[in-house]
Amino acid sequence: MKTAHEIRPGNVIMLDGSPWVVQKTETTRSGRNAAIVKLKLKNLLLDSGTEQTFKGEDKLDDIILERLDCTYSYFADPMYVFMDEEYNQYDVEADNLGDAAAFIVDGMEDQCQVTFYNGKAISVELPVHIVREVIYTEPSARGDTSGKVMKPATITGGGTVTVADFVKVGDKIEIDTRTGEFKKRV
């Protein structure tokens, strides 16, 4: 059992008797600081999709499926191919990666977890923290060093992350894959 706030892309939850893979999570704040979590879900039995909204503290029935540590190997449109330590390859549909797809880059060495349902690879969870290089961002406008002024930055692979104003092209940054947030420069 997890709260909606703890659910991550790649998790599988039971809703109304069916297993659903979480493709995307979006957390926002309602009035009085309450978190609201929007989930994009795909039904693993019917292959159909839906979106649902939960209070952050709502309990959800996440199911533990078989998982394997894997590394990313290559992209064969529309499948991302991952490989375990015994060189077995597993195809995961791009749709099932959700927001994580923005952080998948050739040559990455991050240990990912591929989840299986009925023998089929259905989703991938990245490590909570990953490091990526900034390939484009505007120069610091105000020379701010506090970390409170933010700006967009393009990272390796083409994804966009909101970073502190002091981050420069070529910097390596740590990103929280649960939220897509910039954590620090490394």
Add this chain to the structure above:
Amino acid sequence: MPTIKPNPTAKHWDIFCTVVDNYGDIGVTWRLAKQLAAEYLLPVNLWVDDLHSFSHILPTLNPSLPQQTFNGVNIFQWNNPLDISYNAGQVVIEAFACELPEQVKTVIEQLHQCPQSQTPHWINLEYLSAEEWVEGCHGLPSTQMNGIKKWFYFPGFTHNTGGLICEKHILNDRIQWQANPNNKMALFADLGLHGIKVNDTVISVFSYETDALPALIHHWQTSATAIHALVPKGRSLTSLASVLNCDTQNLIPGQQFSLGNLTVHILPMTDQIGFDRLLWSADFNIVRGEDSFLRAQWAAKPFIWHIYPQEDDYHLVKLEAFMKIYCDNLPAEIATPWREVNLAFNQGDQNAIVSYWQQLNSVILPLQQHAINWPNNALNDADLASRLVQFVKNS
């Protein structure tokens, strides 16, 4: 007021509300309950956990009674655990994500498991926000662990949201009220406010605590023309303790303080109709939270919105989102001082609030015209109650 007779064939709606800061949450739910009963002839039960606070905006309510009826709405004392039996109707609304009583959830679950019965529509009525994400979350289901679907309903300013609470008659009532200056003078007299002349500037103040308020009070004292600030007892007045040099707890309605060209009047509490008329009668309104924020917009007068403060200054994101919508198509020379005044008030910036207030004064007439045009833009042809009734029909 005519007696409201609900449609005998309609199944009732239950609205549950926990009182958080005295007037906000209960203010919104009470207006919605009244509107559903009056305009849609729906039998409505309003369950409230703090009838004493409720009685501040409904003075004829008796907080010691477990059940009573006003404006066609059955009002129940909501104790936890629930000590009044709950009979399921057509709709259950948990206002502002309050947690429904266990007994109610149990009844809903039992009905859900019984194929012959109809489970009530379970709706979580959320807070109002102008943020873009609201469109993407409004109307989505939320399947609970027991398989029951709850629906998230988000008020908002666009077609793809749940709309804004606005009674059908309220804008016409306001126009008629404002057409005759005798109405406001009579209201001020009824409220025990003395010394206000018809052309004096009147500013109503209903905010949270902020350092911006004493700065404005100091500034208004030096005005070339007479200004009257109308302040109820409570959080705004707490901010003025040092300016008024007294214990604000001991002040009584009708009391007034002369400070240069400014007179500060202590306002009595009024019911919701009285509060609307007060906003209609003032030249400028300072409002807070959600209920008075909306009512200030229907008043068609310039206003400052003191938004409920959140962690990490997140309320400023919500403030910016609203200001962006409100200032759409408003020339920068008008929009900028209005935005900056709102920002300075919310940040308690004493220098900025005075500086931008002075700038705002120079554009007050076009800002006034914008405030008159605004309600129709904001409503997008349909208010919250009508969209909610339609939402229930469709879901």
